[in-house]
Amino acid sequence: MDKAATTPVLDLHNVSKDFAKPSGEPLTVLADINVSLREGEILGLLGRSGSGKSTLLRIAAGLIAPSSGDVTYRGQRLGGPTEGIAVVFQTFALFPWLTVLENVEASLDALGIDRQETQRRALAAIDLIGLDGFQSAYPRELSGGMRQRVGFARALVIDPNVLLMDEPFSALDVLTAETLRTDLLDLWTSHRLPTKAILIVTHNIEEAVLLCDRILVLSGSPGQVTAEIPVDLPQPRNRLDQEFRAIADEIYEILTSRSLAAIKAHKESHGGIIHPLPRVFTNRMSGLIERLARPPCEAGADLATLSHILNMQLDDLLPAAEALHILEFAELMGDRLSLTAAGRSFADADIEERKRLFREHLLCFVPLAAHIKHVLDERALHRAPKLRFETELEDTFTRGDAEKTLRTIIDWGRYAELFTYDDRARSFVALQG
Amino acid sequence: MPLADVEFISRQATKGGVVQHRTEFYRYGVFARRMLSWRDLVAALVVFALLVLLGLGLRQMMAPVASAMPQNISLSPWALPAYTLRTTLRMFIALFASLLFTFTYATLAAKSRRAEMVLIPLLDVLQSVPVLGYLSFTVVFFVSLFPGSVLGPEFAAIFAIFTSQAWNMAFSFYQTLRTVPLDIDEATRAFRFSTWQRFWRLEVPFAMPGLIWNMMMSMSGGWFFVVASEAISVGNISYTLPGVGSYVAKAIAERDLHAVFYAIAAMTIAIVAYDQLLFRPLVAWGDKFRAEQTAAQTVPKSLVLDLFQHSAFMHRLGAPIGSGLDFLARQRFTPFAWVPRLSHPLVPQRAGDIIWFACIAAAAIYIALLLVHFMAPTLTWHDVQVVVGNGFLTLLRVVVLIILATLIWVPIGVHVGLRPKLAEKIQPVAQFLAAFPANLLFPVAVVLIVHFAANPAIWLPPLMILGTQWYILFNVIAGTTAYPNDFKEAAATFRIHGWRWWRDVMLPGIFPYYVTGAITASGGSWNASIVAEVVSWGDKRLDAGGLGSYIAHMTTAGDFPRIALGIAIMSAMIVTMNRLIWRPLYAYAERRTRLD
Numbered sequence A: 001m002d003k004a005a006t007t008p009v010l011d012l013h014n015v016s017k018d019f020a021k022p023s024g025e026p027l028t029v030l031a032d033i034n035v036s037l038r039e040g041e042i043l044g045l046l047g048r049s050g051s052g053k054s055t056l057l058r059i060a061a062g063l064i065a066p067s068s069g070d071v072t073y074r075g076q077r078l079g080g081p082t083e084g085i086a087v088v089f090q091t092f093a094l095f096p097w098l099t100v101l102e103n104v105e106a107s108l109d110a111l112g113i114d115r116q117e118t119q120r121r122a123l124a125a126i127d128l129i130g131l132d133g134f135q136s137a138y139p140r141e142l143s144g145g146m147r148q149r150v151g152f153a154r155a156l157v158i159d160p161n162v163l164l165m166d167e168p169f170s171a172l173d174v175l176t177a178e179t180l181r182t183d184l185l186d187l188w189t190s191h192r193l194p195t196k197a198i199l200i201v202t203h204n205i206e207e208a209v210l211l212c213d214r215i216l217v218l219s220g221s222p223g224q225v226t227a228e229i230p231v232d233l234p235q236p237r238n239r240l241d242q243e244f245r246a247i248a249d250e251i252y253e254i255l256t257s258r259s260l261a262a263i264k265a266h267k268e269s270h271g272g273i274i275h276p277l278p279r280v281f282t283n284r285m286s287g288l289i290e291r292l293a294r295p296p297c298e299a300g301a302d303l304a305t306l307s308h309i310l311n312m313q314l315d316d317l318l319p320a321a322e323a324l325h326i327l328e329f330a331e332l333m334g335d336r337l338s339l340t341a342a343g344r345s346f347a348d349a350d351i352e353e354r355k356r357l358f359r360e361h362l363l364c365f366v367p368l369a370a371h372i373k374h375v376l377d378e379r380a381l382h383r384a385p386k387l388r389f390e391t392e393l394e395d396t397f398t399r400g401d402a403e404k405t406l407r408t409i410i411d412w413g414r415y416a417e418l419f420t421y422d423d424r425a426r427s428f429v430a431l432q433g
Numbered sequence B: 001m002p003l004a005d006v007e008f009i010s011r012q013a014t015k016g017g018v019v020q021h022r023t024e025f026y027r028y029g030v031f032a033r034r035m036l037s038w039r040d041l042v043a044a045l046v047v048f049a050l051l052v053l054l055g056l057g058l059r060q061m062m063a064p065v066a067s068a069m070p071q072n073i074s075l076s077p078w079a080l081p082a083y084t085l086r087t088t089l090r091m092f093i094a095l096f097a098s099l100l101f102t103f104t105y106a107t108l109a110a111k112s113r114r115a116e117m118v119l120i121p122l123l124d125v126l127q128s129v130p131v132l133g134y135l136s137f138t139v140v141f142f143v144s145l146f147p148g149s150v151l152g153p154e155f156a157a158i159f160a161i162f163t164s165q166a167w168n169m170a171f172s173f174y175q176t177l178r179t180v181p182l183d184i185d186e187a188t189r190a191f192r193f194s195t196w197q198r199f200w201r202l203e204v205p206f207a208m209p210g211l212i213w214n215m216m217m218s219m220s221g222g223w224f225f226v227v228a229s230e231a232i233s234v235g236n237i238s239y240t241l242p243g244v245g246s247y248v249a250k251a252i253a254e255r256d257l258h259a260v261f262y263a264i265a266a267m268t269i270a271i272v273a274y275d276q277l278l279f280r281p282l283v284a285w286g287d288k289f290r291a292e293q294t295a296a297q298t299v300p301k302s303l304v305l306d307l308f309q310h311s312a313f314m315h316r317l318g319a320p321i322g323s324g325l326d327f328l329a330r331q332r333f334t335p336f337a338w339v340p341r342l343s344h345p346l347v348p349q350r351a352g353d354i355i356w357f358a359c360i361a362a363a364a365i366y367i368a369l370l371l372v373h374f375m376a377p378t379l380t381w382h383d384v385q386v387v388v389g390n391g392f393l394t395l396l397r398v399v400v401l402i403i404l405a406t407l408i409w410v411p412i413g414v415h416v417g418l419r420p421k422l423a424e425k426i427q428p429v430a431q432f433l434a435a436f437p438a439n440l441l442f443p444v445a446v447v448l449i450v451h452f453a454a455n456p457a458i459w460l461p462p463l464m465i466l467g468t469q470w471y472i473l474f475n476v477i478a479g480t481t482a483y484p485n486d487f488k489e490a491a492a493t494f495r496i497h498g499w500r501w502w503r504d505v506m507l508p509g510i511f512p513y514y515v516t517g518a519i520t521a522s523g524g525s526w527n528a529s530i531v532a533e534v535v536s537w538g539d540k541r542l543d544a545g546g547l548g549s550y551i552a553h554m555t556t557a558g559d560f561p562r563i564a565l566g567i568a569i570m571s572a573m574i575v576t577m578n579r580l581i582w583r584p585l586y587a588y589a590e591r592r593t594r595l596d
Helices: A053-063 A100-109 A115-130 A144-156 A173-187 A204-212 A244-267 A282-293 A303-310 A316-324 A340-350 A349-365 A367-378 A385-396 A400-416 B003-013 B017-025 B037-062 B079-112 B112-127 B129-144 B152-178 B182-190 B196-230 B244-253 B257-289 B302-309 B312-329 B350-377 B382-415 B419-433 B442-452 B464-465 B468-482 B487-495 B498-532 B547-557 B560-592
Strands: A010-020 A026-037 A042-047 A068-073 A085-088 A162-166 A197-202 A212-219 A225-230 A300-303 A330-333 A336-339 A383-385 A421-422 A427-430 B233-234 B235-242 B534-537 B542-543
Touching: A010 A053, A026 A053, A026 A225, A042 B560, A053 A085, A053 A144, A053 A162, A053 A197, A085 A340, A100 A115, A100 A144, A100 B196, A115 A144, A115 B182, A144 A173, A162 A212, A173 A282, A173 A383, A173 B302, A197 A204, A204 A244, A204 A303, A212 A244, A225 A244, A244 A303, A244 B112, A282 A303, A282 A316, A282 A330, A282 A336, A282 A340, A282 A400, A282 B196, A303 A316, A303 A336, A316 A330, A316 A336, A330 B129, A336 A340, A340 B442, A349 A367, A349 A400, A367 A383, A367 A385, A367 A400, A367 A421, A367 A427, A385 A400, A385 A427, A400 A421, B037 B442, B079 B112, B079 B152, B079 B196, B079 B244, B079 B257, B112 B152, B112 B350, B112 B560, B129 B152, B129 B196, B129 B233, B129 B235, B129 B498, B129 B534, B129 B560, B152 B196, B152 B233, B182 B196, B196 B244, B196 B257, B196 B419, B196 B498, B233 B547, B244 B257, B244 B442, B244 B534, B257 B302, B257 B419, B257 B442, B350 B560, B382 B419, B382 B464, B382 B498, B382 B547, B382 B560, B419 B468, B442 B464, B442 B534, B442 B542, B464 B498, B468 B498, B487 B498, B498 B534, B498 B542, B498 B547, B498 B560, B534 B547, B547 B560
Parallel strands: A042 A197, A042 A212, A085 A162, A162 A197
Antiparallel strands: A010 A026, A010 A068, A212 A225, A300 A336, A330 A336, A383 A427, A421 A427, B233 B235, B534 B542
16 A cells, blocks of 8 residues: 555544543543544554444544544544545444435435436446445345445445544444455455545454554553554455464454453452453353363464454453453463363363352452352341442442443352342342352 | 436336336337326326315305304205315314424424423423313414404314324424434434434434324324314304314204214215325335334335326426425525534533523413412312312223223233234224214214113213223234234243233233323323213203313303313323323333333
8 A cells, every 4th residue: 555645634633532420520431542544544443342442433533522632634623524534334324214326315415416416426336336236225125235335335425535434344244244345445455446545443353454554452441542553464365374363463462461451450459349340141151161171272272263263253252251361260361361270170060060160269259249248148138239339339430331240240140149139129139159 | 218208217216116117118118108097197186186175175264254154054964075174174284283383392392401391391281281171262362363253263173183183293203303313313414414404304204103103193083172173162252163073063952863973974984085095195105214124024005105106197296396395405504503502601501501490480480470360369269179079080980981991992902913814904993993083973872871861970971981992902902913923822832821821921012002002092081071071962961070071161151260270180180190100000011011
């Protein structure tokens, strides 16, 4: 890719974003972000869900205003959605009551361009993206891949300079996503796209390495750019290439070291009680342990391979790996997940033994569970309202995080037969251990 | 073939509906446009007929009192078509006004947080006031506005119908405006749609299915009120507007049962025609606005809609209107653009809220004082006692009737719903019965009561629920039809029968639907009480007591303070019943028996 122009097309400088918590205090979602998108490149923003990457994209599109810092597009300050920037959405965002042609024309209609011109350009865009023949179909008749093509056509028809894509392929199945990716790359490399620069937000590491010239890894809370990785491989790229694997492994390492650091930090403060638990159910953890125990893994595998075999992306795999790490059924080191001795026993045991092991580890390594059990044992009726623990957690977390953590501990507690939860009375109830 | 024609065909083809049209041309091997087909003729006939009748009807309405107020409403059946037309016309005008109201009121409430604080509670109360209660006051208002002209009573009648339709349409629109799918909303912002464009291209289409459904429900309830509001008698103001309602009123005064039957027949034809010509096409057209992402298994069909869509004549007629509307909708017009959007508001939000609350409080106090000033001199505590006592009597009746209707119609509804073929036949019948104005049947009931010398206090109240019990029936049928098959099959494999089947399988599933139907039925019954608890036949008057009868008596006497008291107490009871019974039931239904 020729990087002819050095002045960035889109520049985010020291951008931060706060949202207000229910209590009124500000919650910082993004802190001090610097991103510059240059002409002729595809830039990737990679991160887990909740890392603020979608917010960042919306700031870049002018849909949200940053709390501090500024966004410049072609040297001018960005005050709102502007001409020359187009967005493609994860859930396609098509008008269900308009046909494909009408949907594509809609973005031009909004600009007040006359009918003849609108229709001509729309038909050209439909042709470019491979939707010919589908003009009169309604979105509900189309598959996910076709709908996203309409989304692309609608974005490209306005001849944008910058194309911003918010996880465009994550709502599609593997094969369809692959087709669309290669089609997009074809159009890009043969210069048939009107756009000069593309910014793509994704949580799929392989996708990022396949498409992008430069990858920014976003992580932490508040979200920050923790790494910038240039990808100099020539197109078309091959997943099985050694350099490809190396870059993917590097990214996994960066992400796991961040989560491990976060876990460690939480354990050391507040006695580990106030510690956000990854939202993973016990079935998934058992499944992962069993998979790791079997060939070809033999008690350990690196995350890139796991992701490939299990077809699980970042947002599903990392939380599961972290949960196993917290419970000490497996160890996350670098970019590798290996079963501990306890994990191997778990894999071989029957259901009763598994529950026993799980209960032991839960009480030992998740202080929140022990805390809840302690509180329940102390009370006369062995019941405690959920609200009590919610307020405790909400001191440090947002309401959403507190809710998620409690839901997870309820699931784990029920499996371990430590305590259960009464939905009607909204309270925890102790179980005979 | 001229270029214009080619483009016309290709445009129509891309509009997705007229591919058949295209093949018709090819089939004849000639690219000449056919002159007229039978579809064109029928469509033209319908349109011209509507226009002519509209013109005739309007002309009569504008005439001064003398000619338009027939001293005698003719009881001949040949006069009925004209009367039915006038009645239907009033419905249309009221519907149009409701639509206008919905688009302004609900949009304002949805867009402005401060406006919402006032507008939505106001709407809630407006919805709870019995429709016929409005009538007494608005008659006086409009008659004084248009002294000597028939426009006064006409507007009053139309306003009464408007009040029966506008509130739930506004609520539905308001609620859909607040639940616009986030991703499409973001897309319209990202592609820089102006506010006006966003309203017409996103918000209204998204709200269309709900709006159409509510329009249907409103109109089916509206027939009742139109019939009731055409023979107006408030104090010393007494008018009869030409229409089916006054025809029946005259028939009652002259004890002409045959005339009543003619009126019932005319109304039946009107409602069926209305349904076929307006609603089915609307619902079929509205289907394309469904925001669901999967193609439906059964698509609502309408013969009339097909007629309109496939006729070249209609296209030519509608094309300029269509392109005109299209042009309007595409304008990059932002209303209120001159109001500067400050990034930091002049007054901090909390202070602004406090000022707003203060204004509202001041206005409320002023209105309360006005009301007290108006009502206090003539009202005594005795009056209040009488009214409240009557109120409880009517409340008792409504509760008992709802329970009875539930016990009868829920089992029948479930029985019908479980048999799809039967449901298909019965559902439209139930909807027709719900729409049919029950007050046309009252005279028949009165004749029977007089004949058997029955006690009116016991036998009149069932009239209250006569028209509204069908809401329970067809909602239960709808709920049973929508009940997921795998639950029924699971129940069958585990051999769950009898009472347990009802308790554990069926009733929880249809509960939300039942509650919806029951709420409508109970609200309708309260409204009906004003015309059902006091009924006359010739010079014989049957009085069942209760709040409805009290309000009716006071209306005839023109005693406004007591009318207001009666209406206020009735509204209060309706609101209380809503908050204490229906809302908790509905919340329970949502929480415990949702099937997702």
